[in-house]
Amino acid sequence: MWPMSFFCAFLVSSFLLVSSKQVVISNVLPRLDTNGSYVDAHDGCLVKFNNTYFIYGTVYGKCHQSTTICDGECGYINNTFALYTSSDLVNWTLISNNIVPEVTKDNNHINYWMPNVGYNSRTGQYVMIYWSSRYGFQNATVALAVSSTPFGPFVNVPPLVMQGGRVISSTTGLFVDDDNTAYVRYNTRDAPLRHVIEKLSTDWMTSTGQFSIIFEKQDYPWYEGGGVFKRKGIYYTMLSTDCCFCQWGADARTFTSTDLLGNWTYLSQLDYCADGKTPPDHVDGMNINPCSINDPYGTNFTIPAQQFNVATLPISSEETLYMYYGERFRSSKDGIKGHDFQAWIPIEFMDNDTPKPMKFYDNFTITIQKEYSAELI
């Protein structure tokens, strides 16, 4: 006799149901999780694995940032990394507020930021790179952690040693190309101050040593930002003025290339000052508001945020959302740093595919598709 399960397999066929739903994404209402708590996951990434959206970010906690730029304490000390998931980009569930448990060993003196996660389909591993003051400002190493599921926990493995700079400065990010090759984008502290993009090995565990320079400048302060995305065969990187938790935000200088390891060309500014003015190419320090040189409380940028990423989200079979992902420091109503707003801004394109200067939207509406697999007996 055939075992029952074998017999059934002939009669079951599974198929996909697709439903569309409109969702409103707000930049002015606090983002709360399913338990009604603030989503406290900052400066990381928003990625889609299969049908689920994942936010990996830094937990800033309940401290108050006392000054208009970073104070070296609040958002520096006691950081952990959190994971929230959602099926619709609106309803978020906290999975863990400590997804790389090892950071709690020394986060009372080591600073942790910018968890970026990608899925390596060749190894079946979820790979996280993140910024750690153990390496950042010290040498050209980038922290690396892995997990067999996107839900973690992520476990540290030997870090990447990058070859396009001697000392990495303040930002690191991960970009995964369509062919599943991964690249790390970082800025350098050794002069000239560069933004470098460097190719990893197929298992993403080491650098290949192949890199290109997106941009370089001789004088301080350096540029930050660094969201990398690809649209219609063109790669984009958005860089910005140095903003150490600054409350006015930063610009979005956009560079393009048809080859990640080739030459990069400056395209345009996508984040002007809120009064429409072009920010200067150079200011004397990260404590200066480029939109209001003598006044930290003056005009902010149009998107008054420090950029950390561009989320590339296939929201339906027809549409990919390219979404600027930044932090609006000192924006929370109660002054608690973990409650600061993020800016999620859709990047819009002209008919000739050039990105348009961004506008701040209090909210925006998108249509997302959800897939369900169902079984018909």
Ligand SMILES: *[C@@H]1O[C@H](CO)[C@@H](O)[C@H](O)[C@H]1NC(C)=O
């Ligand atoms: C959410 O709230 C429920 C009920 O209060 C609690 O049992 C659960 O642990 C909370 N979950 C998280 C992730 O905080």
Ligand SMILES: *[C@@H]1O[C@H](CO)[C@@H](O)[C@H](O)[C@H]1NC(C)=O
């Ligand atoms: C998507 O789901 C399939 C089937 O469960 C799994 O094999 C694959 O690893 C998943 N991909 C990602 C990126 O999670």
Ligand SMILES: *[C@@H]1O[C@H](CO)[C@@H](O)[C@H](O)[C@H]1NC(C)=O
């Ligand atoms: C970090 O944690 C320690 C111990 O709990 C606490 O005393 C300190 O105030 C915290 N600092 C910040 C900036 O959160």
Ligand SMILES: *[C@@H]1O[C@H](CO)[C@@H](O)[C@H](O)[C@H]1NC(C)=O
């Ligand atoms: C939000 O997500 C949770 C967990 O997936 C689910 O139980 C709940 O029904 C969702 N709520 C809404 C309003 O979609």
Ligand SMILES: *[C@@H]1O[C@H](CO)[C@@H](O)[C@H](O)[C@H]1NC(C)=O
């Ligand atoms: C980078 O610096 C860290 C901390 O000082 C050290 O542990 C590590 O060995 C250094 N790595 C390289 C490749 O120099």
Ligand SMILES: *[C@@H]1O[C@H](CO)[C@@H](O)[C@H](O)[C@H]1NC(C)=O
């Ligand atoms: C990059 O630019 C340099 C200098 O303009 C040029 O010599 C080189 O051929 C270019 N490389 C590519 C791959 O286009």
Ligand SMILES: *[C@@H]1O[C@H](CO)[C@@H](O)[C@H](O)[C@H]1NC(C)=O
């Ligand atoms: C600039 O942004 C900060 C932080 O959100 C806010 O407190 C301030 O009111 C803004 N300034 C202006 C002129 O809009």
Ligand SMILES: *[C@@H]1O[C@H](CO)[C@@H](O)[C@H](O)[C@H]1NC(C)=O
């Ligand atoms: C979205 O913003 C518009 C304009 O500010 C406002 O009229 C509308 O009520 C908002 N919608 C939601 C759902 O927040």
